[in-house]
Every structure is written in structure tokens, then in C-alpha cells.
Amino acid sequence: xxxxxxxxxxxxxxxxxxxxxxxxxxxxxxxxxxxxxxxxxxxxxxxxxxxxxxxxxxxxxxxxxxxxxxxxxxxxxxxxxxxxxxxxxxxxxxxxxxxxxxxxxxxxxxxxxxxxxxxxxxxxxxxxxxxxxxxxxxxxxxxxxxxxxxxxxxxxxxxxxxxxxxxxxxxxxxxxxxxxxxxxxxxxxxxxxxxxxxxxxxxxxxxxxxxxxxxxxxxxxxxxxxxxxxxxxxxxxxxxxxxxxxxxxxxxxxxxxxxxxxxxxxxxxxxxxxxxxxxxxxxxxxxxxxxxxxxxxxxxxxxxxxxxxxxxxxxxxxxxxxxxxxxxxxxxxxxxxxxxxxxxxxxxxxxxxxxxxxxxxxxxxxxxxxxxxxxxxxxxxxxxxxxxxxxxxxxxxxxxxxxxxxxxxxxxxxxxxxxxxxxxxxxxxxxxxxxxxxxxxxxxxxxxxxxxxxxxxxxxxxxxxxxxxxxxxxxxxxxxxxxxxxxxxxxxxxx
Amino acid sequence: xxxxxxxxxxxxxxxxxxxxxxxxxxxxxxxxxxxxxxxxxxxxxxxxxxxxxxxxxxxxxxxxxxxxxxxxxxxxxxxxxxxxxxxxxxxxxxxxxxxxxxxxxxxxxxxxxxxxxxxxxxxxxxxxxxxxxxxxxxxxxxxxxxxxxxxxxxxxxxxxxxxxxxxxxxxxxx
Numbered sequence: 001x002x003x004x005x006x007x008x009x010x011x012x013x014x015x016x017x018x019x020x021x022x023x024x025x026x027x028x029x030x031x032x033x034x035x036x037x038x039x040x041x042x043x044x045x046x047x048x049x050x051x052x053x054x055x056x057x058x059x060x061x062x063x064x065x066x067x068x069x070x071x072x073x074x075x076x077x078x079x080x081x082x083x084x085x086x087x088x089x090x091x092x093x094x095x096x097x098x099x100x101x102x103x104x105x106x107x108x109x110x111x112x113x114x115x116x117x118x119x120x121x122x123x124x125x126x127x128x129x130x131x132x133x134x135x136x137x138x139x140x141x142x143x144x145x146x147x148x149x150x151x152x153x154x155x156x157x158x159x160x161x162x163x164x165x166x167x168x169x170x171x172x173x174x175x176x177x178x179x180x181x182x183x184x185x186x187x188x189x190x191x192x193x194x195x196x197x198x199x200x201x202x203x204x205x206x207x208x209x210x211x212x213x214x215x216x217x218x219x220x221x222x223x224x225x226x227x228x229x230x231x232x233x234x235x236x237x238x239x240x241x242x243x244x245x246x247x248x249x250x251x252x253x254x255x256x257x258x259x260x261x262x263x264x265x266x267x268x269x270x271x272x273x274x275x276x277x278x279x280x281x282x283x284x285x286x287x288x289x290x291x292x293x294x295x296x297x298x299x300x301x302x303x304x305x306x307x308x309x310x311x312x313x314x315x316x317x318x319x320x321x322x323x324x325x326x327x328x329x330x331x332x333x334x335x336x337x338x339x340x341x342x343x344x345x346x347x348x349x350x351x352x353x354x355x356x357x358x359x360x361x362x363x364x365x366x367x368x369x370x371x372x373x374x375x376x377x378x379x380x381x382x383x384x385x386x387x388x389x390x391x392x393x394x395x396x397x398x399x400x401x402x403x404x405x406x407x408x409x410x411x412x413x414x415x416x417x418x419x420x421x422x423x424x425x426x427x428x429x430x431x432x433x434x435x436x437x438x439x440x441x442x443x444x445x446x447x448x449x450x451x452x453x454x455x456x457x458x459x460x461x462x463x464x465x466x467x468x469x470x471x472x473x474x475x476x477x478x479x480x481x482x483x484x485x486x487x488x489x490x491x492x493x494x495x
Numbered sequence: 496x497x498x499x500x501x502x503x504x505x506x507x508x509x510x511x512x513x514x515x516x517x518x519x520x521x522x523x524x525x526x527x528x529x530x531x532x533x534x535x536x537x538x539x540x541x542x543x544x545x546x547x548x549x550x551x552x553x554x555x556x557x558x559x560x561x562x563x564x565x566x567x568x569x570x571x572x573x574x575x576x577x578x579x580x581x582x583x584x585x586x587x588x589x590x591x592x593x594x595x596x597x598x599x600x601x602x603x604x605x606x607x608x609x610x611x612x613x614x615x616x617x618x619x620x621x622x623x624x625x626x627x628x629x630x631x632x633x634x635x636x637x638x639x640x641x642x643x644x645x646x647x648x649x650x651x652x653x654x655x656x657x658x659x660x661x662x663x664x665x666x667x668x669x
């Protein structure tokens with residue numbers, strides 16, 4: 001790991017840039033750059049507020065409330081938190097295996113969530129960068145620009161997401177704050193009417209998902225030498241894989257591969273995560289830096305999420321996504337694919353996998369089964385882990401005799417990727433920013449690198465009336481404001 | 496209670512009930528839902544979500560008047576009404592759209608002019624995790640529901656909202 005931009009020497013003589021979206025109360029990110037007189041970046045850090053407040057907030061609540069409560073962590077992946085918490089609560093309820101119908105309903109819910117989240121990310125947030133260029137006109141570089149120039153593609157993205165949302169609505173009863181997972185199972189069966197309603201669109205969704213893979217792949221390969229190196233890192237990769245090494249986003253064992261593709265560990269029980277993963281604290285951010293204990297913080301950091309999962313698994317258990325994976329793996333050659341921008345390609349392979357899984361599950365007669373709950377002997381601790389859209393999501397709870405939560409620990413994907421996010425933006429500083437005058441277009445290169453990881457910077461607070469972006473240059477010693485670049489809520493830029 | 500010729504209302508509410516005054520949106524959602532049920536109002540479509548997203552354009556019905564209901568961090572108390580025009584607004588690694596950006600997507604994807612749209616925002620003061628609604632926000636909600644009762648029952652919601660905007664301007668100028 002290159003620490004050269006982690007902490008600058010003589011920082012008092014450097015200009016300070018802050019990229020700070022302040023539109024979210026929790027989960028907002030901020031990038032600070034310290035730049036010398038020659039516009040050479042000497043220090044670059046990404047700060048992200050994380051969920052520690054929520055862990056405290058959960059304490060003292062009855063354990064069976066948790067799957068509902070944790071949906072308020074995030075407006076985009078509430079279902080991932082719901083399912084991870086649901087798995088932990090199963091364990092507290094002494095349930096080690098769900099009924100077949102409950103298990104398949106949870107899979108359907110989880111793949112609906114992955115489909116909608118990934119579709120939103122690529123089509124809404126990231127495709128504008130690829131379709132218009134990283135430093136293109138700000139007024140085009142957004143979903144409306146995509147709709148104007150590529151209406152068919154944009155609509156497919158919107159409808160893929162809408163379909164994923166419908167899967168969630170049908171299972172949980174509501175678009176948000178719904179219920180599905182309860183201790184030991186699911187709270188209601190899928191009706192035959194709802195199954196047929198969802199089945200009606202599956203072929204179209206799979207076809208659009210295939211197009212999405214092609215779009216992401218083509219965007220990436222269109223400028224391959226540049227994209228390959230942009231914010232590129234060689235890293236370890238951590239993910240769950242199924243019992244036979246297959247891609248499985250709901251359940252499995254932990255696998256870690258090194259940058260050469262060698263297995264560092266495999267088939268590790270996630271309940272043992274505290275013996276595998278350690279978290280480093282740094283004074284300048286609330287966000288911790290996890291690493292593999294036995295490897296140490298220098299070489300033990302890793303990436304999670306779609307890139308890690310597609311690199312790590314031996315195969316994908318649906319036919320079209322497996323073909324797409326093979327092409328992806330062939331591109332990497334003997335090593336895992338390391339390019340940070342290849343996250344998007346891997347993400348769309350998972351969209352295809354999710355669409356195919358949804359189709360398979362809806363054709364399975366057990367999906368409408370009514371035997372949905374099992375009971376067990378109450379335990380004092382539960383750990384639930386899933387592969388959420390952005391990466392491996394850990395929920396860990398301890399419960400007192402009175403059924404109230406006494407301790408909660410959550411490790412979310414953005415935390416796992418913290419070191420990688422910082423290293424990626426430092427790479428961008430070296431590659432794209434050094435020596436240039438800082439402008440919004442230049443700074444977008446940093447945003448492009450951050451977006452590849454799809455970090456969950458925004459959660460569910462969104463009061464209107466706050467500015468989405470502010471960049472300030474201050475004298476490091478006196479704090480005097482030297483220059484300011486701000487973006488109003490209507491997108492107008494001011495110096 | 497529905498009247499012939501009554502304009503369709505599409506109401507969008509959002510917010511996080513666990514974040515202090517961000518619960519204003521969900522609280523108003525509950526009120527509207529109960530009001531719709533009580534008076535069997537057929538002309539209102541009420542949509543609740545965590546945040547606005549592109550697919551919400553599919554929820555906007557023809558010839559409707561669209562009203563977005565949310566908490567507001569700054570601005571007038573107890574509430575503020577503004578007309579929303581389609582505007583290609585920008586986001587920064589965020590997963591949410593503004594009402595104006597949603598209307599811009601509507602215009603682009605549906606190939607028809609945007610319906611009249613308004614933002615009804617109720618002033619909030621504290622958005623801390625785990626905090627309850629502040630006392631002042633509760634007062635604002637009560638005052639907001641008085642207006643919403645009128646809005647939900649009236650024949651021409653667009654006209655009512657435009658009148659409210661004009662009266663607010665008159666007060667400001669007075």
C-alpha cells in the first residue's frame with residue numbers, strides 16, 4: 001500500500017481543498033486535498049460518517065423489532081439490512097435452517113433488492129460519466145442527460161429498477177417499512193396472483209439485464225487502457241461464496257483471494273469474523289479501516305462488492321450470467337480483474353444473475369408454499385451476513401434475558417472498502433489532478449473513482465434546502481478562505 | 496365524498512421516522528392515509544418512499560396535480576408551498592432525486608408536458624438519529640394538516656395551491 005498521500009509532511013504550507021456534500025446529515029462523505037504551490041497533491045483523504053450512532057440507537061430494543069428498525073439505516077438498501085438482521089435474529093431464535101419456502105422467499109426478496117440497487121447505481125449515477133466523459137459538461141453528466149441522448153437505455157434502467165422494487169413490494173406488502181423476515185422465517189406467503197404478476201415481466205428483465213452487461217462492458221472496453229489504470233489497485237478480495245464455490249448473495253462461507261488470485265482462506269464461517277477481521281482507527285475520520293488480522297494492516301486490506309464477488313466465485317449458477325462471468329474472467333487473464341472501473345461491469349453481471357435467479361425462483365413451485373416458520377431454542381447472540389449490493393454486510397447482536405439488545409455491531413460494505421476508496425482517490429490525484437488547476441471537471445475524476453464502489457454515502461435523511469457540493473480552498477495555517485467553488489441545489493456553480 | 500370533475504392528486508411523501516423532524520413526511524403520510532380512508536377519496540394516489548427515484552415517474556398519472564411532501568431544514572414556518580418546474584438538477588454520489596429533477600425525467604420519458612407540481616415542505620429543526628419530533632415540528636404538522644384537509648377535499652387543488660403561494664407572497668410584501 002502506498003501511504004505517500006495519506007499524511008503530508010509540512011502540511012501547514014499547503015492549500016486545502018474540501019469536497020463536501022452536505023445534503024445528508026448522516027453518511028455524508030468529504031474529500032480533503034492538501035495541494036502545494038505547484039498544484040501537486042500532497043495529501044488526500046476520504047472521510048465518511050458511518051453507522052455507529054445507529055448501533056447505539058438499537059440497544060435496548062426488543063430483538064424481534066430489529067429487522068424492521070434497521071431498514072431505517074438506508075434508503076437504498078433497507079432490504080439488505082432487513083435480511084442481514086433477519087438472519088441474525090434467526091440465530092438468536094435458535095433456528096439454523098429455514099423451511100424451503102421461507103428460504104426461497106428470502107432469496108427472491110434479496111435478488112429483487114440487488115437488481116433494483118445495481119440498476120439505479122449504474123444507469124442513474126455512473127453511466128453519465130462513461131457516456132459523456134469524466135470531464136464533460138456538467139449539465140449533461142446526469143440521468144436526464146442520459147435520457148436525452150440514450151432514451152432507450154435510460155428507460156431500461158428505470159424499468160429494471162422499478163421491477164426490483166415491485167418484487168420487494170409484493171413480498172413485504174409495502175414499498176418501504178414493509179415486513180418480510182421474522183424470527184425463523186417469513187411472515188406471509190407469496191400469492192399465486194402476485195407470482196403470475198411478477199412472472200409476466202421476467203423474460204423482458206432478463207433481456208434488458210443482458211443489454212446492461214453489454215453496455216457496461218462496451219463502455220469499459222471502449223477506452224480500455226485508460227479505464228484499466230484509472231484509480232486501479234491491486235488488492236485482496238473478500239466475499240461470501242456458496243458451498244460449491246458458486247456466486248451466492250444470500251448465504252455462504254467467507255473466501256479471501258490475494259491480488260494474484262491465490263486463495264488466502266476459504267470456507268470460513270462468518271460467525272468467526274471477529275477472529276478474521278480487525279479494524280484500525282485513524283484520528284481524522286470516524287470510519288474504521290478493516291483488515292485481515294493475520295496479514296496486518298499494511299497488506300491485509302481488501303475490497304468487497306461486485307468486483308470481489310465475480311473475481312472470487314468459481315462459477316455463477318445461472319446460464320447467461322455465467323457466460324458473462326467467463327468473458328470477464330478471460331479479460332483478467334491469470335489474475336483477478338483489478339480495475340476499479342470494472343466494478344461497473346461486474347455489477348451488471350450481478351444484475352443479470354439477479355434477473356435470472358428471480359425468474360428461476362418464480363418458476364419454483366415452493367415459492368408459493370405456506371410453511372414459513374420454524375422455531376428453536378433461544379440464544380443470546382446472533383450474527384447475520386449477506387452480500388449486499390455494495391459488499392459483505394455483517395450484523396451482530398447480543399441479547400439479554402429480557403429480550404432486549406445489549407450490543408450491536410454492524411460492518412457495512414463501505415467500511416470494508418475504506419482503505420481501497422482512499423487508495424483509489426489517491427491514485428486519481430496522481431494520475432489526473434497533479435499539476436492542473438482545480439475545477440469541478442477535474443474534481444469529478446475523484447467522484448468517478450468513488451462512484452465505482454457505490455459507497456452508501458447518503459442514508460435516509462434528505463431535508464430540502466442544503467447544498468449538495470462545496471469545495472473550499474483555505475490556507476492551512478491561518479484558515480483564511482482563498483477560493484471557493486460551490487454548487488447550488490439547482491446545479492448552478494459559483495466561485 | 497369524491498365530486499365529479501375533481502382533479503386527480505398524486506401525493507408523494509418521504510422521510511426517515513427515526514431521524515427527528517425528518518419524520519414529518521411519514522407523519523403527514525399517516526394523516527393523509529387516514530383521511531383518504533375515512534372519506535373514501537378515490538381521486539387521490541398516495542405514495543410513500545424513502546426518497547424520490549427515477550421510477551417514480553411511472554406513478555404520475557395523466558391530468559394529475561402532483562404534490563411532494565417533505566420536511567424542510569430551512570425556510571418558512573410552519574410550511575412553505577412552491578411550484579415545482581422541471582429542472583435538470585445535479586446530484587453528487589447521492590441516491591435521491593429532487594422533485595424538480597423527477598419532473599424533468601417525467602418530461603423526457605413520457606413525451607408530454609409535466610403536470611402541475613408543487614412542493615409542500617414543513618419546517619423541521621432537528622434531524623438527529625433517534626431523536627423524536629421536536630415540539631415546534633409537531634406544531635407545524637398540526638398547522639399543515641389544517642391546510643391538507645382543505646387540499647384533499649377541494650375540487651381544484653392546483654388552484655388552491657397557487658392561491659396559497661400568492662397569499663404567502665402578499666404577506667411577505669406587506
